[in-house]
Amino acid sequence: MSSENFSENFQFTNPPGWNMVWRMTAASSSQKDIPAGMIDLGIGQPSPWLLPTETIARAAAHCSSHPGRMLLSYGTEQGDRSFRAALSGFLEEIYAMPVEPAGLLVTNGASQAIDLICTLFSQAGDTIFVEEPTYFLARKIFADHRLKPIALPMDADGLIIDAMEEELGRSRPAFVYTIPTYHNPTSVCLSAGRREQMAELSRRYDLTVVADEVYHPLAYTSVPPPPLARYCASAKIISLGSFSKILAPGLRLGWLQAAPATIGHMVQCGLLDSGGGVNPFTSGVVRSAMELGLLNQNLALLKDTYSRRMQAMCAALRRRLPESVQFADPAGGFFIWLALAEGMDAGGLLSKAIERNVEFMPGFKFSSRQGLKNFLRLSFAYYDTPDLLEGVERLAAVIAEG
Numbered sequence: 001m002s003s004e005n006f007s008e009n010f011q012f013t014n015p016p017g018w019n020m021v022w023r024m025t026a027a028s029s030s031q032k033d034i035p036a037g038m039i040d041l042g043i044g045q046p047s048p049w050l051l052p053t054e055t056i057a058r059a060a061a062h063c064s065s066h067p068g069r070m071l072l073s074y075g076t077e078q079g080d081r082s083f084r085a086a087l088s089g090f091l092e093e094i095y096a097m098p099v100e101p102a103g104l105l106v107t108n109g110a111s112q113a114i115d116l117i118c119t120l121f122s123q124a125g126d127t128i129f130v131e132e133p134t135y136f137l138a139r140k141i142f143a144d145h146r147l148k149p150i151a152l153p154m155d156a157d158g159l160i161i162d163a164m165e166e167e168l169g170r171s172r173p174a175f176v177y178t179i180p181t182y183h184n185p186t187s188v189c190l191s192a193g194r195r196e197q198m199a200e201l202s203r204r205y206d207l208t209v210v211a212d213e214v215y216h217p218l219a220y221t222s223v224p225p226p227p228l229a230r231y232c233a234s235a236k237i238i239s240l241g242s243f244s245k246i247l248a249p250g251l252r253l254g255w256l257q258a259a260p261a262t263i264g265h266m267v268q269c270g271l272l273d274s275g276g277g278v279n280p281f282t283s284g285v286v287r288s289a290m291e292l293g294l295l296n297q298n299l300a301l302l303k304d305t306y307s308r309r310m311q312a313m314c315a316a317l318r319r320r321l322p323e324s325v326q327f328a329d330p331a332g333g334f335f336i337w338l339a340l341a342e343g344m345d346a347g348g349l350l351s352k353a354i355e356r357n358v359e360f361m362p363g364f365k366f367s368s369r370q371g372l373k374n375f376l377r378l379s380f381a382y383y384d385t386p387d388l389l390e391g392v393e394r395l396a397a398v399i400a401e402g
């Protein structure tokens, strides 16, 4: 089913001028303001028209029609029990494996989960292992906690586990932070074999591995290997998920999956003791969205839309960019990672790009050792295909000028 048909059936609309509305409101929120006429291919968040207002309205009406007074009280520290039961059913389908509600902890989103893990599993001055490149805003959270990232190399199969084992011979990190599936920014997937190796190292070195798996459900052209969540019971893996990527970031709702003993430790923290479980009311609404089948419908719409955009954008990049620019078509997620010719500087190119009304994320932002200068990240999550194609035209002109 095309996204257009899908939109009609589920009354998702793309109102004329939505871009303009977003631009006008963006300045007053934490969003970056996008100047009129600019196509910012660096934005890694859903188009406003993909934010499912009607789905949420239906789910909220359903949730409110049930006696749910407790949703307005402090919630249990681990997160609402019925919500976790519904979430485990959803994850069992996506992950094709059993998921116990007892192994789930409700979070405010993956960002808060990372922050909480830093609080509970590290101390200022500790080293942690991250991928090079890694999610640039996780780098900021690590900096908030005064952690020292050691950057480990990746290749087309994800984090190079042999390099990690070698590094373990030199230092013991508080934890490893990895994005195994449809990585941000490279979109690479850690191979199934390396996932096994990762779990093995976690067991052997008693090493906490934080697997940020927020893009796992957004698979377009391949089925990813089983999530690292698979090893939660047999290794020290904490797997993160989020409704930001599959429903709406404004819900501020996510989860983490870990061994019940780890969850038992986490729920005793001051934050949950004082505030209670995270977001009981929103959990109730999202539980309704799951029970009514609305989450699955939304996910199907997103996958269809993103997959079409990704294919159109990759084809345009292949047509318009010189052969010296390399990239792999992503099989899921939000991002395309471009390698410019060695010696080129994406940061320098960005100022020229802005003059031509196109932007991107320069690679150095994702580097923990001030490298990756000739890389840049594009996203197809925010704009519809015509704008993406126009953005590629502008980018190609900038790259051609050097």
Ligand SMILES: Cc1ncc(COP(=O)(O)O)c(C=O)c1O
Residues within 6 Å of the ligand: 044, 108, 109, 110, 111, 112, 135, 179, 184, 212, 214, 241, 242, 243, 244, 249, 253, 254
């Ligand atoms: C890898 C990764 N982790 C976490 C997040 C943030 O997730 P949340 O909105 O659940 O805090 C993002 C958003 O871009 C991301 O790309």
